[in-house]
Amino acid sequence: MAEWWEGLSTLLRVLYCIAVPATLVLLLQTILSVSGFGDDGDINLSDTSGIDMGGTDVDISAEVDTDIGTDFDCPEGDADLPYHVHADYAPLRLFTVQGMVAFFAVAGWTAIAAVSGGMPAMGAIPLGIVVGFFAMYGVAKLVQISKKLTENGTVDFRNAIGENATVYIPVPPANEGEGKVTLTLQGRFMECNAVSNERELLKTGTVVRVTDLNGETLVVEREK
Numbered sequence: 225m226a227e228w229w230e231g232l233s234t235l236l237r238v239l240y241c242i243a244v245p246a247t248l249v250l251l252l253q254t255i256l257s258v259s260g261f262g263d264d265g266d267i268n269l270s271d272t273s274g275i276d277m278g279g280t281d282v283d284i285s286a287e288v289d290t291d292i293g294t295d296f297d298c299p300e301g302d303a304d305l306p307y308h309v310h311a312d313y314a315p316l317r318l319f320t321v322q323g324m325v326a327f328f329a330v331a332g333w334t335a336i337a338a339v340s341g342g343m344p345a346m347g348a349i350p351l352g353i354v355v356g357f358f359a360m361y362g363v364a365k366l367v368q369i370s371k372k373l374t375e376n377g378t379v380d381f382r383n384a385i386g387e388n389a390t391v392y393i394p395v396p397p398a399n400e401g402e403g404k405v406t407l408t409l410q411g412r413f414m415e416c417n418a419v420s421n422e423r424e425l426l427k428t429g430t431v432v433r434v435t436d437l438n439g440e441t442l443v444v445e446r447e448k
Contacts, residue, residue, distance in 0.1 A: 233339075235339060235345050236336060236339055236340070239332050239335050239336045239339070239352075240332070240336065242328050242331075242332040243328070243329060243331075243332025243333045243335075243336060244332075246325050246328035246329035246332060247329045247332075247333070249325050249329075250325050250326060250329050253321075253322060253325065315368070316364055316365065316368045317364055317367065317368070318360065318361065318364045319360075320363070320364065320367070322363050322367065323360040323361075323363045323364050324360065326356075326359045326360055326362075326363045327356040327357065327359060327360040328356065329356075329359075330352075330355055330356045330358075330359035331352040331353055331355060331356025331357075331359075332352065332356075333352075334348075334351060334352040334355040334356065335348045335349055335351065335352030338351050338352065380410070381409070381416070381437060381440070381442070382437065383409060383410060384407060384409050384416070384434045384437075384442060385434050385435065385436065385437065386433070386434065386435075387407055387408075387409065387433070387434050388407065388431055388432070388433055388434075388447060389405040389406060389407035389416075389418070389431075389432050389433070389434055389442070389444060390405060390406050390407070390429065390430070390431055390432070391403060391404075391405050391418075391426045391427060391428050391429060391430040391431075391432060391444075392404045392405055392406045392415060392428065393428065394425055394426060394427050394428055395418050395419065395420045395422075395425070395426040395432075395444065396419075396420070396425060397420060397421075397422050397423050397424050397425050397426075398421065398422075398423065399419050399420065399421055401419070402417045402418065402419055402441060403417075403418050403419075403420075403426065404416065404417060404418060405418040405432060405434075405442060405444060407434070416441075416442050417440070417441045417442065418432075418441060418442040418443070418444045419438055419441055419442075419443055419444070420432070420443070420444050420445060420446075421443070421445065422445060422446055426444070426446060430446060431446075431447045432444040432445060432446055432447055433445055433446075433447045
């Protein structure tokens with residue numbers, strides 16, 4: 225091993241010092257991500273924070289503290305709970321810990337292969353940088369897609385405001401009680417509690433429009 229190392233040029237030594245540690249960190253990140261570690265705590269080796277290269281990430285308020293059942297019924301209760309509103313698409317964060325590690329690992333090994341194959345340093349290093357950049361972009365894109373899928377799975381009942389629904393269980397007038405309505409929200413067919421300020425009972429099958437939220441209950445009115 226010592227003879228092999230001594231036989232390397234200065235450029236190759238530098239490249240190996242970059243590629244090998246970066247590869248080890250990349251493997252560690254992958255193992256932690258697959259095993260579920262690194263998601264909590266003060267240190268997160270798979271941190272994806274970085275420079276926003278596009279898109280928006282809107283956080284209007286805190287996440288809902290209650291769980292939503294598997295049948296997607298609006299939970300019962302009177303307290304006004306905050307909601308977490310997700311953006312329509314996750315931002316592409318390019319310069320992240322994961323991305324930079326992937327860049328150095330791929331760029332280093334690409335340059336090593338090029339130099340070992342006889343390519344001059346003036347060509348091998350730019351080639352490594354270009355390939356490393358594509359690796360970094362690929363990691364950022366995968367993270368973006370993963371976050372988008374996660375966000376799409378979160379039901380935000382504020383998105384129901386302005387949407388049409390159909391009365392399933394009659395809704396009493398003058399906010400005297402709750403009924404139920406059905407509607408399609410974020411691509412899911414759901415059944416939610418509803419109240420109304422209308423003067424007349426909203427019978428089953430009546431088409432209504434969601435105008436507001438009363439805590440965790442939809443406020444509806446007859447669709448005109």
